[in-house]
Structure formats: C-alpha cells, structure tokens
Amino acid sequence: MKKEKEQFVKEKEKKGFDHVWERLPHISFYQFWITTFPSVSSLMGGFMSIYPVFAQYKPPYRCQNGLDRAELSSNFSFQEIIDLTTETPFCKGFQPNQLGGCFFCDFSDELIQKCNSSSFSALKSCFGNAAQQNSTWRACDGYEYDRGIRNNVTNFRGEKWETAVTEFTLHCGMEWFDSLSTALGLLGLLGGAFLAGLYSDRFGRKRSLLVWHTVCGTLLLAMSFVTNKWGFFFFFY
Numbered sequence: 001m002k003k004e005k006e007q008f009v010k011e012k013e014k015k016g017f018d019h020v021w022e023r024l025p026h027i028s029f030y031q032f033w034i035t036t037f038p039s040v041s042s043l044m045g046g047f048m049s050i051y052p053v054f055a056q057y058k059p060p061y062r063c064q065n066g067l068d069r070a071e072l073s074s075n076f077s078f079q080e081i082i083d084l085t086t087e088t089p090f091c092k093g094f095q096p097n098q099l100g101g102c103f104f105c106d107f108s109d110e111l112i113q114k115c116n117s118s119s120f121s122a123l124k125s126c127f128g129n130a131a132q133q134n135s136t137w138r139a140c141d142g143y144e145y146d147r148g149i150r151n152n153v154t155n156f157r158g159e160k161w162e163t164a165v166t167e168f169t170l171h172c173g174m175e176w177f178d179s180l181s182t183a184l185g186l187l188g189l190l191g192g193a194f195l196a197g198l199y200s201d202r203f204g205r206k207r208s209l210l211v212w213h214t215v216c217g218t219l220l221l222a223m224s225f226v227t228n229k230w231g232f233f234f235f236f237y
Contacts, residue, residue: 052182058165059147062086063104063140066112075118078146084124090132098137102172106136143169 060078065085067073073081082101088094091105107127111134115126145166147153155161164170170178200208 048185051185055164056170056178056182057163058171058178059145059149059163061101061143061145061166061171063102064142064144065104066107066109068144069109070112072112072118073144076120076123078144078148080120084120084127088127088132088135088137090129091135091137092133093137094132095137099172103137103139105132106138107131108135111135140172 062078062082063085065081067076067081067085076084085104085107086100088105089096094105105127111126111131115123117123117126143166147160150161153161164181165178168174168177196208199211203211
C-alpha cells in the first residue's frame with residue numbers, strides 16, 4: 001500500500017501542470033462560455049473604475065466671444081482670451097458672484113475690428129474701462145475648451161477629442177450631473193449585486209452568467225453602435 005502511494009505521488013509530481021493540458025481538449029463550448037463571461041465582467045469592471053478619470057475630465061473652458069467670430073482667437077493663448085473677455089470688472093452688468101467662466105464681456109464686432117491688434121497688451125489696453133462700460137456682461141451661448149493637455153489628438157472619427165463634460169456641457173450649473181453619473185455607476189453595482197444574487201439563488205449561477213452577459217451585453221453593444229457613443233458600453237456594462 002505504501003509503495004502504491006509513493007508511486008502515485010511520483011507520477012503526480014512528474015506530470016504537474018500536464019494534468020491541465022490533458023483536460024483542455026475535453027472542454028466543451030458551454031464550459032468555455034461560462035468561463036469567458038466572468039472574465040469579461042472583470043474586464044468591464046476595470047474600465048468602469050477608470051471611466052470617471054478620463055471620460056469625465058473637465059478641461060478649462062471659456063465662452064465663445066467676438067474674438068472667435070472675428071477669427072482672432074488663434075492669435076492668443078487660451079488664458080489670454082479669458083483675461084481679455086472675462087477679467088473685465090467694469091463690464092456693464094458685471095456681478096462678482098457670477099461664475100466668470102460662464103459669463104463674458106460681449107465686446108461688439110465693430111470695436112474688435114477697430115482695435116484689430118495681434119498684440120495682447122495692445123488689445124487689452126483697447127478693451128479698457130471705457131470699452132467695458134459700453135459692453136454687456138452676458139451668459140455664454142457656446143463654449144471653447146482648452147485641449148492643450150492632449151494637443152493634436154482626435155477621436156476615431158477624426159474630430160476633436162471629447163469627454164462627457166465637453167460633449168454634454170456638464171458645467172455652469174450642471175456639475176451635479178457629472179458627479180451623479182459617477183455615483184450611478186456605484187449604485188448600479190449595488191443594485192446589480194442584489195438582483196443578480198436573487199436571480200442566481202433561484203436559477204443558478206451558470207444560467208445567470210449566460211443570461212446577464214448575453215442579453216445585457218448585446219443590448220448595450222447595439223445601443224453604442226446606434227448612438228455611436230461607445231462610452232455607454234463601458235460605463236453601464
């Protein structure tokens with residue numbers, strides 16, 4: 001008996017991981033299916049963890065203004081345009097408690113053409129107290145974003161890169177929605193764990209894996225394809 005046991009141990013040590021390779025050819029498609037889906041779930045969980053860091057990044061922003069209309073904005077840096085159009089305490093209707101990035105001093109096109117200078121200091125002098133007092137402090141109609149952190153980078157459509165903040169204008173009073181979208185992901189994990197636990201107890205873990213990942217994954221993939229917004233897939237999956 002002792003010799004048989006020693007022989008068994010020696011054969012087991014000799015094969016080692018070869019036991020796994022002996023079983024691999026016998027794995028069925030069903031076994032492969034239920035083994036792969038938990039791996040996909042872990043992969044998507046990783047994407048969800050890093051999603052807010054990249055997809056909800058809020059770059060510096062400013063209002064579109066007369067310098068953009070006159071196509072002079074390329075002559076100045078992003079911060080210089082803010083200094084010219086937002087740091088304007090004498091602009092008519094200016095209120096210090098209002099968010100500067102969401103309001104700007106709307107200098108007329110005639111004044112901009114009259115100043116018509118490519119020098120920042122000269123244009124700032126032209127946009128002095130008198131010019132500000134004859135202009136209006138107004139809310140933004142559109143926004144420009146400082147994409148210098150990833151200069152000359154485009155999305156897969158060849159357009160400027162976007163985040164959830166830039167695409168859906170989640171600032172100037174909409175910051176709460178940006179934070180809510182992050183919280184909803186964690187809330188989804190909580191609710192999903194509760195519902196998936198009940199479903200698994202009733203129908204079994206293997207069936208719950210197949211049903212959840214097949215149905216939900218297909219629906220989200222179709223939604224992402226139709227809307228052309230692949231963030232849906234990574235965030236909600």
